[in-house]
Amino acid sequence: MMADTPWARRRARAPSRLGAAALVLGFAAIGLAGTVANLAMLLPGGGWWAAIVRPDAGLPDQLLAAYSFAPRLVVSLLAGAALGLAGAILQQVLRNPIASPTTLGIESGANLALSAALIWMPGLLGFGREWVTLTGGLLTIAVVFLLSRRSGFAPLVVILAGMVAGLYCASLAALLALFESHYLAGLFLWGAGSLSLQGWEEPLFLAPRLGLAGLAAILLLRPLALLGMEDAQTRSLGLSVGMVRLAALLVAVALTAFVVASVGCIGFIGLAAPALARIAGARRIGPWMLASAATGAALLWATDQMVQVAAVISAQMIPTGAVTALFGAPLLLWIIPRLRLPPAAAGSLSVQLGQSVGRPGRRLLLLGGLLLLALTLSSLIGPTATGWSLALPGDPSSAWALRLPRALAALAGGTLLAVAGCVLQRLTRNPMASPEVMGVSAGAAGGLTVAIFLIAETSRLEQMLAASLGAFLALIVLLLAARVSKANPERIILAGIAIGALLDALVSVLMASGDPRAILLFNWMTGSTYGVDASTAGASLLAALVLLALLPLVRRWLGMLPLGEDTARALGVPLGAGRLLLLMIAAVATALATLLVGPLSFVGLVAPHAARLLGLRRPLSELYGAALIGAFILVTADFLGRTIAFPWQMPAGLVASMIGAPAFLWLLSRKQDLA
Structure with a gap:
């Protein structure tokens, strides 16, 4: 030697x-x-x-x-x-x-x-x-x-x-x-x-x-x-x-x-x-x-x-x-x-695990109640050409049939992004891991972009497959970077920046080409739920519910993997299969959410930290708490986007980033461990 x-x-x-x-x-x-x-x-x-x-x-x-x-x-x-x-x-x-x-x-x-x-x-x-x-x-x-x-x-x-x-x-x-x-x-x-x-x-x-x-x-x-x-x-x-x-x-x-x-x-x-x-x-x-x-x-x-x-x-x-x-x-x-990087500062920004504080069931019920209230108000109330109005279910002249699908799509998108963020943070033991920051959303958007420009007419299934493939490839690149760098957080951040920049560059090149699809792509990337119909909203909500139902099956892995490879292996966690399955969950969830609300929100970054700040630190309670918080943020963002500048429509993804980024920066300044 x-x-x-x-x-x-x-x-x-x-x-x-x-x-x-x-x-x-x-x-x-x-x-x-x-x-x-x-x-x-x-x-x-x-x-x-x-x-x-x-x-x-x-x-x-x-x-x-x-x-x-x-x-x-x-x-x-x-x-x-x-x-x-x-x-x-x-x-x-x-x-x-x-x-x-x-x-x-x-x-x-x-x-x-x-x-x-x-x-x-x-x-x-x-x-x-x-x-x-x-x-x-x-x-x-x-x-x-x-x-x-x-x-x-x-x-x-x-x-x-x-x-x-x-x-x-x-x-x-x-x-x-x-x-x-x-x-x-x-x-x-x-x-x-x-x-x-x-x-x-x-x-x-x-x-x-x-x-x-x-x-x-x-x-x-x-x-x-x-x-x-x-x-x-x-x-x-x-x-x-x-x-x-x-x-x-x-x-x-x-x-x-x-x-x-x-x-x-x-x-x-x-x-x-x-x-x-x-x-x-x-x-x-x-x-x-x-x-x-x-x-x-x-x-x-x-x-x-x-x-x-x-x-x-x-x-x-x-x-x-x-x-x-x-x-x-x-x-x-x-x-x-x-x-040659200095010693990692992950100790000051650790994903803290352990017992939940207080009674997590009550906190989850409170979050669920807030989400239900936001969903109801978003569907019932809003401005129209004649002023603010109350839209009642079953009234064909009201805007209920237009508002409810958008609110449900935002709810599903927020749920999926929050779950993906939680999974990534626990899988990588990296507190800044999220679909948006680590380039996973960018990978999903990149896969969809390539599909749109290569295939004349893409079905919803083809779009989902292309976005999932792009997200999965982005995650593979990130994991390779993490393996080479021994999970150094700074290096993983840089890899995420590189992947995200590839999407931005691709969109800029396509927009410079003058292709009319580029303008549509730009509008979609901002995260608009405009035009979501009842069938799309129902399918997205079903996908979110299926994902939430599957989470108990992987809670043990999510609890063991942050403890380190040796500890997880000693406790019987199949590292290869476990990581692959969790990667697929994060990739599919990100892809579906990106199709709904674009890649520009910070929900996947903010929601897991907010859940831990509320004392929800056990894997399952953290996942469900983050899902409820993420859904609440995007439902609220969709409502604000429809009302602030009416009749102009502000995309839910952009409004969510207006809410999420300052919230995360405030948390960063107040509590450096983001626990």
């Missing part, structure tokens, strides 16, 4: 270093080859440099080269370098190798601020759109830090708060896009990261701002290096830790905000570039930050050149940011096992 010496560890890391270096060089080579190919297609006669520097106004190809291709190339290098540098600064400041503008929600916050300003305060854009995006990014990261300060900024808590805050901002942006589509249709595609340019305005906008931010980063190099030490040691050297962190965070957020203001959201660059640079061998702060910026530039340059080549071949322009996510997600899955 090889001794565990520094030399042996360096030798073990050598293949990863070579692989990371080869990847960076490969991206640079792809960028160079793509640049040559694009110029050759644009100017087959040669004379590229002269055409760019001194274009002939009478030759359209030269004008395109000088005022579209060249500035786009410069912007891809500038934006990629800025995001790579921003990610490196965030990781150094927080001592967290999975911090980035994407995982901390900075990009989503900046994009939301720009969307809101465009609708309600367009005059602010006259002062400079970069100030709007900078404000949005700063507010988002301020919320993340406020929520995670009680944990001492533990990496797991910071990333969880950032991810939920980012998803919340993305949900709000989607809601604005639904209600103000005439304003935000173009902004939606641009926000996916479009580098299409018609002049040198964007390079001239970015270059001086990024130059100033880069200069500030250089001035902060020595203080940032000292931040790698313990705070007590740093203070003994006379460094103001708080001021340095604040200054560095301002630089990182500014770099991100400038890029978002110029070209929209481009994910993964800020996470992948510093990770690749570190894996490739850059250790000292100066070379690492420089390598991160160079790697980010190479990644975005290569991706954008490939997008342009594909656009010429297919005669269709796709947002570069969406393609970055398509390539970045598999790249991130490769990087995850090779990241």
